[in-house]
Amino acid sequence: MLEAKNLTKKYGSHTALNNLNLTIKEGEIFALLGQNGAGKTTTINLFLGFIEPTAGSASINGISVAEHPQEIKKYLAYIPETVMLYPNLTGLENLKYFSSLAGFDYSETELGELLNTAGLQSQAFDQRLAGYSKGMRQKVGIAIAVAKKAKVLLLDEPTSGLDPKASNEFSEILKRLSAQGTAILMATHDIFRAKEVATRIGIMKEGNLESVINAIDISANELEALYLKTI
Numbered sequence: 001m002l003e004a005k006n007l008t009k010k011y012g013s014h015t016a017l018n019n020l021n022l023t024i025k026e027g028e029i030f031a032l033l034g035q036n037g038a039g040k041t042t043t044i045n046l047f048l049g050f051i052e053p054t055a056g057s058a059s060i061n062g063i064s065v066a067e068h069p070q071e072i073k074k075y076l077a078y079i080p081e082t083v084m085l086y087p088n089l090t091g092l093e094n095l096k097y098f099s100s101l102a103g104f105d106y107s108e109t110e111l112g113e114l115l116n117t118a119g120l121q122s123q124a125f126d127q128r129l130a131g132y133s134k135g136m137r138q139k140v141g142i143a144i145a146v147a148k149k150a151k152v153l154l155l156d157e158p159t160s161g162l163d164p165k166a167s168n169e170f171s172e173i174l175k176r177l178s179a180q181g182t183a184i185l186m187a188t189h190d191i192f193r194a195k196e197v198a199t200r201i202g203i204m205k206e207g208n209l210e211s212v213i214n215a216i217d218i219s220a221n222e223l224e225a226l227y228l229k230t231i
């Protein structure tokens with residue numbers, strides 16, 4: 001579970017995130033929409049402990065990120081817009097390395113199963129990352145998250161630059177993870193994807209979470225209209 005309580009980040013006199021109150025429960029996918037500079041990445045970075053809040057708190061499974069930055073790493077996985085892995089290692093080797101850092105020692109068969117579950121084609125397992133497409137790298141990122149048994153997944157524009165098929169596959173994997181109880185927070189510019197994959201959608205403007213909608217209650221067209229009205 002992710003929880004923000006009065007979470008605020010200021011840079012000098014500029015408020016990047018203003019008094020965010022938000023709870024994302026197990027099995028929920030929360031999509032954050034908003035223009036460039038609205039505060040989406042700031043929110044994710046506060047949950048990751050990359051930056052310190054000016055006020056308020058971010059917690060993961062009830063543990064304060066600012067007070068226990070190392071402990072919360074056990075529970076979460078992060079997939080940035082561009083997954084940074086070792087280009088000279090294969091997909092399998094990257095997965096082995098990153099899961100071992102998290103304390104898991106998987107067999108070759110288990111590593112293959114994890115990559116398979118994340119949707120990577122088996123002929124790519126032993127190819128170097130340098131030759132992977134963005135979609136393939138995202139899949140290794142997902143496999144690492146699953147290997148770590150992450151309870152919380154943070155994603156920053158994960159589908160930007162993915163072709164529609166890769167983006168669709170990615171959404172299906174997220175839905176599967178949420179069905180298994182993972183709490184997911186995803187910043188995105190893709191209104192259609194947000195409607196399709198999320199359980200709830202938040203629209204941010206100038207550091208404020210202006211509206212929160214249940215995805216089931218709104219069509220993609222209505223969401224787009226609300227987004228344009230809000231920003």
Ligand SMILES: Nc1ncnc2c1ncn2[C@@H]1O[C@H](COP(=O)(O)OP(=O)(O)OP(=O)(O)O)[C@@H](O)[C@H]1O
Nearest residue numbers: 011014015016034035036037038039040041042043
């Ligand atoms: N290190 C920093 N120093 C000063 N201002 C910053 C810093 N990081 C972010 N900001 C400001 O905070 C605000 C929120 O930025 P943030 O990156 O969270 O937006 P975003 O919604 O993720 O935008 P994008 O869609 O472009 O990724 C912006 O006005 C940005 O300029």
